[in-house]
Amino acid sequence: MTRLSSLFWLLPLTQLFAQAPTYTNSLGMEFVLIKPGKMIVGRFQPTYPKPGEATQGRGLNWTAEDYKLAEKLATQDASPGFPVTISRPYYIGKFEVTQAQWQQVMGSNPSVFQGSKVSGDAGQHPVENVSWQDAQAFLKKLNQLEKGKTYRLPTEFEWEYAARAGADDEIAWSEIRQVAQMGTRTTNKVGQKKPNAWGLYDTLGNVWEWVQDYYNEKMFADPKPPRSGKQHVLKGASFVGDVKNATYTTHAAGPGNGWDVGFRVVMEAR
Structure with missing residues (x-):
């Protein structure tokens, strides 16, 4: 056995297969x-006014x-949520x-x-004004161009997990x-605001982002995403929204306005 191969076997598996x-x-x-x-x-734990709070400055x-x-109404609407485990690493845009x-991939804008x-x-x-099917066409061509890589849309849970960047509560x-x-009145150049804790930009605002899952006709996702549906899920809100719409937890259904809908890409980790 050579010295190099000896060192190989001495390395821990986590180091051998570490992802960049x-x-x-x-x-x-x-x-x-x-x-x-x-x-x-x-x-979802909605806040509600308490004695001494509701009348302050509101008349x-x-x-x-x-x-x-x-x-009573806040308690009725409250939800404890459910646990989700992301079991495999992945790369996200x-x-x-x-x-x-x-333009590079599709030859148009x-x-x-x-x-x-x-x-x-x-x-x-x-890029905006793209349907879920348009995003799939882009991914198909990207996979053809980038041999040996696998690109796809994130699942809703992958998107939310990455966007939250470890946060437990609402932003x-x-x-x-x-x-x-x-x-703002238009979309903005990507990466102009502060990134989240994991280095991702514009997960809130700029454009709504397509994910892989079908919409369940509810405010929140289900523990098991539906296997079929009429529309797909959008996450993250767009430039025409305000702080009330900027949330990781809720979701919307496409196609939305079109002109404020885009996406980001997942690359599977090897």
């Missing part, structure tokens, strides 16, 4: 490694019965797929809000304003 924390493919698409872990999905005269009703990347050549961001806005409004591209 980031990866950039031949098209310049950047990916971040997401490691296995757990989260609670669908937890409201709440009675004891009003407070009790508010508490650091940014939403850009118009330049779409369907986007309504195309970047300005004058400002130097032409092609760096997220605070003050944090939303730092990370989310919202309240």
